[in-house]
Amino acid sequence: MDQFLPAIPLSGARVVVLGSGEPALNKLRLFRTAPCELIWCTLGVSPALPSDLNPNTRIDTRARPHDVFKGARLVFIGVEDEKRAVKLANKARKAGALVNVVDNLPLCDFYTPALIDRGAITIALSSGGAGPVLVRDLRSALESVIAPGVGLLAQTAKGLRQRVSDVFPSVDARRKYWERALRGPAAQLADAGDEDGVRHALLDALRDDAPTPKGVVHLVGAGPGDPELLTVKAARLIRDADVIVHDRLVSPEIIDRARRDAHRIDVGKRQGDHPVPQERICEILIEQARLGRRVVRLKGGDSFIFGRGGEEVDAVRAAGIEAHVTPGISAALAAGAQAQIPLTHRDAAQAVTFVTGRPKLGGPDLDYSALAAATHTLVVYMGVAVAATLSRRLVEAGRSPATPVGIIENASLTTERRVFTTLDALAHTISSEKLSGPAVLVIGDVVAYAPEHLANLSQKALEHAA
Template sequence: LNIVDNLEGSDFITPAIVDRDPVTIAIGTEGAAPVLARQIKADLEARLPSSLGALARIGKAFRHAADTLPMGRARRAFWSEYYTKTGPASMSKGEAATKAALDTLLAQHLAEAPAEGHVVFAGAGPGDPELLTLKARRALHEADVVIYDRLVSPAILELARREALMLSAGKEGFGAAMSQADINALIVKHASAGAQVLRLKGGDPAVFARLDEEIEACEAHDIAFSIIPGITAASASAAALGQSLTKRGRNTEARLVTGHDMQGYADQDWKSLARAGEVAAIYMGKRAARFIQGRLLMHGAAANTPVSLVENASLPNQRIVATTLGQLPSALAEAALTGPALTLLGLAPRDAVVPTLKQEVAQ
């Protein structure tokens, strides 16, 4: 028994249906909001032309002919053009005209030279899928191969096409990692085979991400590439604190530095960083915390200089450790951070922001 608008009195519920046979869209609210489901249905009914079903049926009958196109980008481009341009434009002239237009479109695509491989270097941002740029989102949809870093969140990887080849090229400081030479070879291999390759990096691809080495590998094999910037962890971490990286009267520059490099702990211009009011975002600085503290104190930094560590910036499990330079190693040990964390030297959380974001703050 099903009673409209009576969830408790119904043994089963059914979704609202938009029928453009063979295209069928079901809208369900689990009985919570039938009126909302009807509104969504009315909106979709108005948006989807009545000819959509015929367009899909013609396309289905033509699939065997379209299979002569190579799998992947070439075939996707053909069907995309049919459903967005050629098909709708010809349907007004009847189904026979649409079938003829499909034959013409297929001949045009078969005559085209095979697509050359291309590499897109894109930033996935700090982890929140909503901070992914529209351009990076489109690149995920178009990629045949996605080569991604350890810091790219699973929620972002879920946005890739189901048939895309997903390859992990994760790296971890002082831990297991795929060598840079192997990553370069992987990029070149798939792009040389004609694939649309997306090299997806956490944050921004141009900030401590070995971008130049991978570009040089592409250039050595005459492979075209493009770069899509992303929101870097420094910006996301400062936002989590409710602070800006620069402030009039406090600091005229903000530095992005790394805690370690290929040789181990990285040396910096410690004298400059130790000055009062300086702000620096230290990437990969957890393991180097005691080294960084020692160098800064040695060069005159005040022990009460504020330091904030932001773990998993922008994600639901984000945590902030607010401490001082003098207490940095002990605060880190007590917090036992396990996720990627960025160290912000010279910045403390803004008091009004932390309770609002319900973050765990260790003082």
């Protein structure tokens, strides 16, 4: 460990910033919501006041503010003249302050970390000046998964610490209480900004007869497989879940984002192999939620596009359980983006339709005449096994046999494959290239806009056409 990042209390502390340029202003912005005594020494300059300045800031425009360091805890020096910076730093240290000289590491007693400010919760990241851009990137990544109400939750919990200690004398009992209480309804109320609600929820959890927390089910789209294509909200829900009920198309890297103690239930289906019937999946969601747990039903792609999410949310609601839906990036969108196929390029398509190659057993067949229009992009999920029928019926309905087709297997994963062919050679290409899925078929003239289209048009397809 090259650095140790202490947490310095700011309430009532004196913080001094010297300088009038952008380096000094950046340091002032760090403390715009802090409860400290903030002094801005402009060193003889009368600058324009920034709109985001802490309203309690005291501005000192003297050229030589010799007495400003007295009682200071932190001093930031943002001046370009290094000799002057050294003199100011020495005076600040003699007064007992810790000093940071902007962009001059040898003169610093401490480095300024990248901060995530959530009120009572502050997260600091630092590379000691070795890679500030990397630190900023890490901060952005962390900010995307930290619940907005975590600061309010922590502040409210702080005010109840003594009360909790009175009820639970042992350390182990207190730990179990906080794990239960801070992950319960109080967390959701904090995200909504309900301060009174948070306090009441934490107090309710102290009672001996506290009711079992109400469970909730979140249907979450896990996207096509690449963890970086998760939505910010999906990543947070996965992290906070008590139970993860997942499909086989959800990658292990995404499931591993759950807490170590989260219960994982695999209900994945494969072609011709449904070890957990759909009815049983709905029952599992209801059973787990009735135990007061936060259940995340994790599905590949988007749960409301050929994911049977509508059936599951109907069953959960019918059981009187709260249900929420968080969308994901659908496999069709990911496949098009990965292959750079513009699904709705205006020179080639007036519409795009998503269909499944496996409609409901006993339900209506696809309307091939409506799907065969030349200016229509057709995206087929689960179409590999029915490619021969699909190709034949579309050609019979009037679609040109030479229509370009892109087959994207395992879109967004390291095992992704892209094969290009034509409609009449579709089944032959799938067989000869040994494509097994999961794959998305993109049918239409838009496929020709993919940069790989001509270069990677399947040789088997060309031979078949010849």
